[in-house]
Amino acid sequence: MHHKALRCISRYGSAVLLVVIGTVSTWAVMALIAMPLFAFYIWPIAKATCAGGLGPGVIAAILALFMSNYFFLPPYFSLASDASLLPLIGCYLGTVVFIVNRPALSPSFCGLAGHPSSAAQAISMPWHSTSG
Numbered sequence: 001m002h003h004k005a006l007r008c009i010s011r012y013g014s015a016v017l018l019v020v021i022g023t024v025s026t027w028a029v030m031a032l033i034a035m036p037l038f039a040f041y042i043w044p045i046a047k048a049t050c051a052g053g054l055g056p057g058v059i060a061a062i063l064a065l066f067m068s069n070y071f072f073l074p075p076y077f078s079l080a081s082d083a084s085l086l087p088l089i090g091c092y093l094g095t096v097v098f099i100v101n102r103p104a105l106s107p108s109f110c111g112l113a114g115h116p117s118s119a120a121q122a123i124s125m126p127w128h129s130t131s132g
Contacts (some may be wrong), residue, residue, distance in 0.1 A: 038068055
């Protein structure tokens with residue numbers, strides 16, 4: 001049971017850490033071009049979903065939504081931004097979780113291109129080539 005709890009903490013903790021890295025990256029680029037690039041949240045959410053599964057992916061997407069709202073949408077350092085933007089950003093980040101969580105779409109992205117379970121998927125989806 002102890003091993004299972006540590007694995008769960010590791011999966012969700014990694015999701016949080018990846019989103020923090022995405023936030024720092026967004027902040028650094030925003031300092032250069034004066035615009036937030038929410039695309040920096042795609043990689044952390046996708047990797048959290050690949051490595052940890054649907055739960056950590058959803059947590060990463062929700063955390064990214066709140067962090068992007070808090071840090072990058074006026075009024076800054078507040079969750080009271082234009083409410084019409086939140087559903088758009090939420091759909092954007094949720095789409096990443098949905099796409100990456102689809103087994104037929106993600107074997108090469110998640111590092112499973114050579115995995116036996118991805119062979120049948122590669123046959124039915126020819127754009128997933130397993131050759132270099």
